[in-house]
Amino acid sequence: MMTLRPAPLTIVPLLCCLALSASGTTGHATLTKRGGTGNTDAPTQQRLTERPPEGNSPTVTAPSTSPSPDHRESPEITVVAAGDVLLHNALWAQATADAKAAGRSGYDFRPLFSEVESIISSADLAICHLETVVGPSGGPFSGYPRFVVPPQIIPALKQVGYDGCSTASNHSLDDGERGIRRTLTAMDAAGLAHSGTARSAAEAAHPTIVTVRGVRIALLSYTFSFNGLRLPSDQAWLANDLGADALLDEAKRARAAGAEIVIASVHWGVEYSQTASPAQTKLAKRFLASPNIDLVLGHHAHVVQPFERIGGKWVVYSMGNHVARQPQRETTQDGVIAKMTFRRVADRQWRTITAEGIPTRMDLFGVYDAGAMRLVSIPAVLSDRSISPYLRHVCNLSLDRTKAALTARGAASDGLIIRQSQTSR
Numbered sequence: 001m002m003t004l005r006p007a008p009l010t011i012v013p014l015l016c017c018l019a020l021s022a023s024g025t026t027g028h029a030t031l032t033k034r035g036g037t038g039n040t041d042a043p044t045q046q047r048l049t050e051r052p053p054e055g056n057s058p059t060v061t062a063p064s065t066s067p068s069p070d071h072r073e074s075p076e077i078t079v080v081a082a083g084d085v086l087l088h089n090a091l092w093a094q095a096t097a098d099a100k101a102a103g104r105s106g107y108d109f110r111p112l113f114s115e116v117e118s119i120i121s122s123a124d125l126a127i128c129h130l131e132t133v134v135g136p137s138g139g140p141f142s143g144y145p146r147f148v149v150p151p152q153i154i155p156a157l158k159q160v161g162y163d164g165c166s167t168a169s170n171h172s173l174d175d176g177e178r179g180i181r182r183t184l185t186a187m188d189a190a191g192l193a194h195s196g197t198a199r200s201a202a203e204a205a206h207p208t209i210v211t212v213r214g215v216r217i218a219l220l221s222y223t224f225s226f227n228g229l230r231l232p233s234d235q236a237w238l239a240n241d242l243g244a245d246a247l248l249d250e251a252k253r254a255r256a257a258g259a260e261i262v263i264a265s266v267h268w269g270v271e272y273s274q275t276a277s278p279a280q281t282k283l284a285k286r287f288l289a290s291p292n293i294d295l296v297l298g299h300h301a302h303v304v305q306p307f308e309r310i311g312g313k314w315v316v317y318s319m320g321n322h323v324a325r326q327p328q329r330e331t332t333q334d335g336v337i338a339k340m341t342f343r344r345v346a347d348r349q350w351r352t353i354t355a356e357g358i359p360t361r362m363d364l365f366g367v368y369d370a371g372a373m374r375l376v377s378i379p380a381v382l383s384d385r386s387i388s389p390y391l392r393h394v395c396n397l398s399l400d401r402t403k404a405a406l407t408a409r410g411a412a413s414d415g416l417i418i419r420q421s422q423t424s425r
């Protein structure tokens with residue numbers, strides 16, 4: 001394992017209402033990350049040693065123009081991303097049971113993800129989508145339709161290997177400003193970067209930029225809806241309302257602030273539809289036509305939608321549910337972890353050289369793990385010769401559905417790799 005010097009994690013949140021001058025302010029924090037290349041199974045470790053700005057005198061940090069030693073040594077970066085982390089009540093109960101099984105009280109969400117942990121932790125950068133806000137550690141909590149979930153999910157996401165999460169969703173305003181404030185404070189405490197919601201105008205005014213092995217990567221997050229709730233007119237900075245111009249403007253400012261790769265997370269689409277809507281395809285074309293955006297990652301539909309390559313870049317319209325409990329439809333139990341490998345092709349320019357989909361499934365009925373609800377990796381389960389014929393059948397059906405959805409817009413001929421077993425690529 002190579003040891004890297006501490007690299008700056010720059011939290012450079014976005015501007016929604018303010019003009020950023022050439023000498024605009026940039027908050028910063030430091031990320032220490034160790035690990036080999038993106039193809040190793042070595043766990044990713046990182047540590048936030050400074051908090052992102054909350055609005056008080058952010059520090060000016062000039063973007064570096066010369067490649068760092070890490071940069072020269074590591075011309076490839078792997079990014080994994082997943083769909084909705086949507087904690088229905090039954091998943092809290094599972095986390096209570098898992099904590100109890102370990103001799104503890106409270107909630108332990110890590111076992112829910114344990115079967116996919118190696119996929120997440122081995123990436124250079126792992127991004128989740130935290131669809132809901134969290135409550136105080138002792139509650140009260142609430143489920144659908146206005147979610148306030150146990151905050152113990154946040155350290156669990158960090159422990160399984162996530163480096164940051166997008167937070168703009170139709171549930172961002174479910175507990176108002178206090179829900180957003182509580183959630184972002186908990187993410188800071190856990191060392192999880194965040195993008196999409198903010199505690200102040202100043203925090204909202206800068207794109208979130210993380211530094212991964214010496215490479216600055218901007219994380220943008222926008223949502224098309226707040227489920228009928230409105231952003232307060234004097235706090236429009238609380239969450240990023242999806243507007244193409246706002247997203248593109250932020251991408252431009254992120255690039256100007258030193259981002260070499262810009263990833264846009266977009267909460268959009270039609271729930272339970274496995275087809276990308278005309279609105280999604282139109283926006284994806286517009287976003288990827290911008291030289292300032294390298295990848296679009298979608299969620300919200302709760303089912304898997306296609307990957308599509310547009311102009312040499314990729315959009316994943318929906319990665320489906322990551323963890324959720326929606327038993328009414330089989331398709332809401334299917335998900336995909338997107339794994340994208342970027343290669344540096346010129347100074348401060350990166351291209352996606354491989355796009356992979358790793359199918360997952362929420363095993364809601366505990367078939368795989370003795371009655372416990374678990375998120376499982378389809379290729380891992382199908383590579384396990386000891387599984388029952390029933391589970392193999394269920395996973396093969398899930399895999400077939402996911403493959404059909406992911407490739408419906410030509411992704412197979414454009415090079416998408418769908419992992420079907422642990423040895424397949």
Ligand SMILES: [Zn+2]
Pocket residue numbers: 131169170171267299300301
């Ligand atoms: Zn949603």
